[in-house]
Amino acid sequence: MTINNIMLIDDNKIDLFVNQRIIEKYNPEVKTRVFNNGNSALSFLKLLDLKETIESETIPSVILLDINMPEMSGFNFFKEFKQLSTLLKNKIEVYILSSSTSPDDVRKAQNESLCAGYITKPLTVDKLKSLLDKSVNMIQDEPFKKIV
Amino acid sequence: MLKETATSVLGTQDKVLLASLKSHFLIVISNTCGKLIYCNDNFSQLIGLPNDSITGQTKQLLNSVINYKTIFYNLWRTLLTGKEWSGILFHKSTNNKAYSLNATVTPVHNDQGEVVKYTTICKDISNYYSKFKDSAPQFCEKGFWQDNYIKNILYLNVQGEIINASDRSLKKSESRIVGCSVFDFVNPINHDFVRAQIHKVFNKGKKAEFQSLGLSAKGNQRLYVSKINPVYNLNEEIIYATLKTVKQKTKPNTKLKAIETKYSNISQSINVGILVVTNSVGNIIEWNKGAELAFGYSNAEIIGAPLTILISKKHSETGVKELLKAKEQLDKYVCRENIELLGLRKNGEEFPLEFAVSHWRNGKEKFYCAFMLDISKRKALEAKLKKTSKDLELFLYRSAHDLKAPLTSAEGLLHLLKEEKLNKRVSLIVNMLDQTLEKGRLLLDDLAFASIISEKRxxxxxxxxxxxxxxxxxxxxxxxxxxxxxxxxxxxxxxxxxxxxxxxxxxxxxxxxxxxxxxxxxxxxxxxxxxxxxxxxxxxxxxxxxxxxxxxxxxxxxxxxxxxxxxxxxxxxxxxxxxxxxxxxxxxxxxxxxxxxxxxxxxxxxxxxxxxxxxxxxxx
Structure with missing residues (x-):
């Protein structure tokens, strides 16, 4: 499984810009789709869910999700995300990408069944490598990744 | 009334007989409650009051002197069964003179057979009665006695009766002290104690003493100390005891009194502090103004009530346990920290109290003094302080947390900048900037952590x-x-x-x-x-x-x-x-x-x- 599509959800435009650029550096072939709030990201995903024939390329294989956002926080995003079809959910890995290092936030993320890992900002190429390259190799070994 | 009845029943020639009866005897008629409705002149002379002021009062004759309860009881028991009673009554007149009266009390029935009144016919036998019976009490004028009391040695028998005095003037005076009971000069509250002291002298052969308060000729309160010593005969039997009374030196006494007044005034006037004194079983025997204000009970309502009435019912089980623990520790002379518990006002309101207990002994009786403070205000402030510091911690945590977001964004941008082609000087500055940003991030992490230490508990x-x-x-x-x-x-x-x-x-x-x-x-x-x-x-x-x-x-x-x-x-x-x-x-x-x-x-x-x-x- 190769990563060719990453969805970014963050209310901070600068962070979105930085993350996009980092992903570009990591692998220029990876497509990114950015959303500045959880709701619009969710409606996009719901739309994908409705379409029977989806080109697999448009489905993101990874979502990088910020926690602290107005209207819908990262954790609330998971509540809605659960409503999507199992087929779709199985194809997507959701990672938290946050500046918070609070043990509480990490614990909350750990308790979220659909959360695949926790990355602290700022995103770097190295972090992305350890996240994506390894996730291909040892997906079964490590159900939750914490990358500081 | 008697006059009328007598006149109608008796013939005129019997009026002479009646007059002679009236002059030789004391005649009293009382209603069933013991109120006087008639008495003759002899009686009013004996009482020392004019005839009309006696009528309507409770019968002085039946007003027993403390030593003669049994007689009084016996008399009333006989009367209530409707029978006639005869016996010797003792009377102490208003001028302290003692009389022995040979009396016959007869219930008077109406037509239905109910008792409507009592007639009492007495003969004054004081003049010769005391010669036959030793225990007939004698009374003397108090003032006279007090002056001489302290100068003389008195001789007591086992009942506390004064059988002799060292000073002739005391023996001979018209109101003789010999024959009086020592108890007549002691406050009834202390009778038990004095009785025990006399008992100690006669039964154990030990010396004893007691203190009493009296007024001096000038009207000052004085403290007297009376010492009782046993006197033996040749067979080493105690035949009587001597009682020597000395006046306590005036100066320390007034000082003592001043101190007593001072402290009682202080305790009474404290409005902030709540003072409650209880006896050994926990009943309240005294409290101050502050306590009255705090709890809302009046003095009459609270004295004698158990201390637990002042403790919240919700809290009473643990509160009482705490109190008992405090009492136990006090009994063992262990100091104890103050207790906090919920008090209960008369109107049912609860309020937090801080509670300190102390105790003292007075003779055999133990007393406990609870000093309380209404800490409602303090408690409210404590709660407010707790909340404020929690809010502050949360504020610090949120601020540190939120400040981190822009820092990490800047760091991300800086990482991108590093990837650009930079000349040496710019790259040096970028590195310095990177270090600065990391320091700031670590500082914020530490701050956020420091603010939630208490939460971690x-x-x-x-x-x-x-x-x-x-x-x-x-x-x-x-x-x-x-x-x-x-x-x-x-x-x-x-x-x-x-x-x-x-x-x-x-x-x-x-x-x-x-x-x-x-x-x-x-x-x-x-x-x-x-x-x-x-x-x-x-x-x-x-x-x-x-x-x-x-x-x-x-x-x-x-x-x-x-x-x-x-x-x-x-x-x-x-x-x-x-x-x-x-x-x-x-x-x-x-x-x-x-x-x-x-x-x-x-x-x-x-x-x-x-x-x-x-x-x-x-x-x-």
């Missing part, structure tokens, strides 16, 4: 030191000096240790990071070392981190735990928060931190924390 679990230390070391891997330092780690753990894992992690991380920061560079002859010792017992854990690094100057040792303290700008890149956090944690959990250091030789930090086995999770 809720989350107590078994601590696996091996595991925590392992992850701590991994976290420190990127730190400068880490690779060059040799670590020696020893963990001794016999039993489970309960604490908050994040806090243990933070302590270890800060101490080791600190040791790394001040490590000396590695050379051929010198290997920088850090020794980590962890020793767990049932009660506590001792963790120590020892390095052979730069060490601290003596004048810095006291300050290392202070907020934002840094030894110097060049050598350390810490924010000055690490050791402060360690100190905060140990203080919060009543632990202990120690530091020993020799300049240029090395430093040892030791932390001792309690094992929170018992209070798992429910410490709030």
């Amino acid at each position: 809720r989350d107590i679990a078994i601590v696996d030191f091996q595991k925590i230390l392992g992850s701590t070391m991994i976290g420190l891997k990127g730190i400068k000096n880490f690779e060059s330092v040799a670590f020696h780690i020893a963990i001794e753990q016999e039993t489970d240790f309960y604490f908050n894992r994040d806090l243990i992690d933070s302590i270890l991380q800060n101490l080791i990071h600190n040791a790394l920061r001040f490590a000396k560079p590695k050379t051929v002859a010198f290997i920088p070392t850090i020794n980590i010792l962890i020793n767990v017992t049932n009660q506590d854990v001792n963790m120590s981190v020892t390095d052979n690094g730069l060490g601290l100057k003596e004048n810095h040792i006291d300050k290392v735990f202070d907020l934002y303290f840094r030894v110097s700008n060049e050598e350390s890149n810490g924010a000055g928060l690490g050791l402060y956090i360690v100190k905060r944690i140990t203080d919060d959990f009543n632990g202990e931190t120690r530091v020993e250091s020799k300049f240029n030789k090395g430093t040892t930090f030791s932390v001792c924390l309690p094992n929170l086995k018992e209070s798992t999770g429910n410490d709030n």
